[in-house]
Amino acid sequence: xxxxxRTTNGRVPWSQLPSSARRVLVGAGVEAIGTGFVLxxxxxYLHEVRHISLAAAGAIVALNGVVGLAAIPVYGVLxxxxxxxxxxxxxxxLNCIGALGFAAADSVATAxxxxxxxxxxxxxxxxxSQSLIGSIVPSRDRHHFFALNFVVLNLGIGLGGLAxxxxxxxxxxGTYELLFVINALTFAIDALIxxxxxxxxxxxxxxxxxxxxxxxxxxxxxxxxWLLVLQFLLILAGYAQLETGFPAYVRTLGVSPHIVGLAxxxxxxxxxxxxxxxxxxxxxLRRTRAIVxxxxxxxxxxxxxxxxxxxxxxxxxxxxxxIFAVVFGVGEMFFAPTIPAIVNDLAPEHMRGRAxxxxxxxxxxxxxxxxxFGGTLIGAGAELAWIGALIGGCVVAAAVALRLERxxxxxxxxxxxxxxxxQRPPDLLAWQPEPTRS
Numbered sequence: 001x002x003x004x005x006r007t008t009n010g011r012v013p014w015s016q017l018p019s020s021a022r023r024v025l026v027g028a029g030v031e032a033i034g035t036g037f038v039l040x041x042x043x044x045y046l047h048e049v050r051h052i053s054l055a056a057a058g059a060i061v062a063l064n065g066v067v068g069l070a071a072i073p074v075y076g077v078l079x080x081x082x083x084x085x086x087x088x089x090x091x092x093x094l095n096c097i098g099a100l101g102f103a104a105a106d107s108v109a110t111a112x113x114x115x116x117x118x119x120x121x122x123x124x125x126x127x128x129s130q131s132l133i134g135s136i137v138p139s140r141d142r143h144h145f146f147a148l149n150f151v152v153l154n155l156g157i158g159l160g161g162l163a164x165x166x167x168x169x170x171x172x173x174g175t176y177e178l179l180f181v182i183n184a185l186t187f188a189i190d191a192l193i194x195x196x197x198x199x200x201x202x203x204x205x206x207x208x209x210x211x212x213x214x215x216x217x218x219x220x221x222x223x224x225x226w227l228l229v230l231q232f233l234l235i236l237a238g239y240a241q242l243e244t245g246f247p248a249y250v251r252t253l254g255v256s257p258h259i260v261g262l263a264x265x266x267x268x269x270x271x272x273x274x275x276x277x278x279x280x281x282x283x284x285l286r287r288t289r290a291i292v293x294x295x296x297x298x299x300x301x302x303x304x305x306x307x308x309x310x311x312x313x314x315x316x317x318x319x320x321x322x323i324f325a326v327v328f329g330v331g332e333m334f335f336a337p338t339i340p341a342i343v344n345d346l347a348p349e350h351m352r353g354r355a356x357x358x359x360x361x362x363x364x365x366x367x368x369x370x371x372x373f374g375g376t377l378i379g380a381g382a383e384l385a386w387i388g389a390l391i392g393g394c395v396v397a398a399a400v401a402l403r404l405e406r407x408x409x410x411x412x413x414x415x416x417x418x419x420x421x422x423q424r425p426p427d428l429l430a431w432q433p434e435p436t437r438s
Contacts, residue, residue: 020136020197021145027193028129029152031092034186036160037179038099041168045102045176046111056108060115065368067119072361073215075124079131079353080213085199087353088128092191094121099184103177121187126363127356134344134352135199142344143287143414146337147279154271218354223346223412226404230291230397231339232362237393238298238331239363240370245386248378249305250321254314263325270329278333287342287414288405290334295398297331299391306387345412 038045046057079087094117101114137145169175219225247260282290305324308317339359347355377386405413 018136020199021133023193023197024129024133024136025149025152027190028149029156030186030193031190032153032156033160033163034099034183036157036162037164037186038102038183039157040161041164041176041179042102045179046105048170049173049176050106050111052108052111060108060111063112063115064119064122065364067116068123068364069361069368071120071123072127072357072364075127076215076354076357078124079128079357080350081353083199084128084131084135084353085194085197087124088132089191089194091121091124091128092187092194094118095125096121096184096187096191099180099187103180103184123360126360127353130340130344130356130359131352132197132199133340134347134356135349136197139345139411143337143341144279144283146340147275147333150332150336151272151275154268154275158265158268158272213350213354215354215358218347218351218358221346223404223407223409224355224358226400226407227339227342227346228358228362230400230404231359232366233393233397233400234291234294234335234339235363235366236370236373237390237397238294238328238335240366241374241390242328244371245374245378246305246324248375249383249386250308250317252378252383253308253311253317253321255308255318255321256314259318259321263322266322267325267329267332270326271332274330275333275336278330279337282334285414286405287338287412288401288408290338291401292398294331294335294338295394295401297327297334299394301325301327301331302387302390302394306384309384341414342408342412346409 042061043054043057046052046060047054052060075087075091098114098116098118098121101110101117105111105114133145133149134142164179167175167178219228250260250263251257301324304320304327308320311317311320340356343355343359344352373389374386377383377389
């Protein structure tokens with residue numbers, strides 16, 4: 001099979017992608033398989049194999065997010081100072097140590113230490129990998145490359161999950177330990193794959209005429225501020241509800257855990273099958289309009305889920321649950337390649353790390369607040385108020401996207417106006433100079 005990316009100039013086959021870009025994709029696939037091996041089993045492993053209480057296991061998992069929130073801003077600075085590749089390799093090494101630590105963990109303290117390493121590694125992985133892609137993939141191809149990367153990630157996690165389900169044996173601790181050893185091995189393999197990647201000099205050179213490299217300087221840019229607000233709203237009203245709010249709600253409808261698992265599988269399958277098709281059909285669409293389509297699809301998906309509230313039969317509610325997951329997945333196909341592409345096209349080279357870290361920070365904060373918000377409302381019996389709030393959040397996000405469109409440079413927004421000289425000065429409204437540096 002020949003993998004292609006559609007660009008403004010036609011199709012770019014896999015063989016014509018820069019070797020560095022191919023390595024990033026292959027490495028992402030390998031790492032995603034390892035993630036799929038352990039993603040469903042962390043709490044089960046800690047509680048049932050290592051006999052750690054559920055409360056302590058939950059606190060250990062939460063430690064991942066706490067460490068990430070503290071470390072992400074630091075990683076943004078490091079990426080801009082020492083380069084995305086070095087930070088990415090460091091994060092892979094930390095993740096590898098964390099995975100091996102989990103395989104050997106036999107107490108709350110050792111499991112917490114392992115999660116600390118994993119949290120530090122995970123906090124750096126996302127902004128560093130996004131910044132590396134922004135450095136080695138030309139602006140005209142980034143949107144399409146991020147789409148392909150999203151397919152690879154979903155496919156890898158799905159394959160890893162299937163393989164883990166075949167390997168793990170309840171009552172056999174060694175099979176769970178093996179999952180974490182395999183996960184550590186995938187991090188090491190990814191590092192070996194990425195080691196030869198060469199970053200273009202322009203992506204790492206000093207910028208003597210643009211000395212303002214700080215988060216304050218980044219947030220002084222109106223387009224970047226609106227983009228971060230937009231990302232926060234989309235995560236809060238979307239992804240942050242999938243792991244807790246969504247399963248908790250459908251369980252109140254009598255939907256079985258088996259159907260919930262089927263819904264997640266349908267979501268992943270739809271993305272793997274449809275992402276590149278959607279990408280081809282939306283070539284030339286402005287990215288802000290793609291975000292508006294995301295909000296429309298997610299509003300539709302939450303409405304489908306709400307319909308289950310008035311369904312008298314559990315089977316019908318189960319069908320609506322699967323439909324929700326597929327419609328939500330279609331929205332993801334528009335979302336996943338769009339936001340990273342805007343961030344990396346909007347950010348100047350010398351602040352790309354901070355820009356991606358700021359996006360990752362917004363994502364993490366929303367992922368912390370979202371479950372609390374959803375769990376509180378659903379626990380209080382206000383399920384429809386919860387869905388209504390999510391729909392309202394999507395409406396506000398659509399309005400923010402349209403506001404962002406007014407100040408976003410054409411080169412960052414894609415669409416028919418983006419085929420311009422890439423050396424064109426950016427929109428002055430979006431790019432205001434800031435004299436400070438930190």
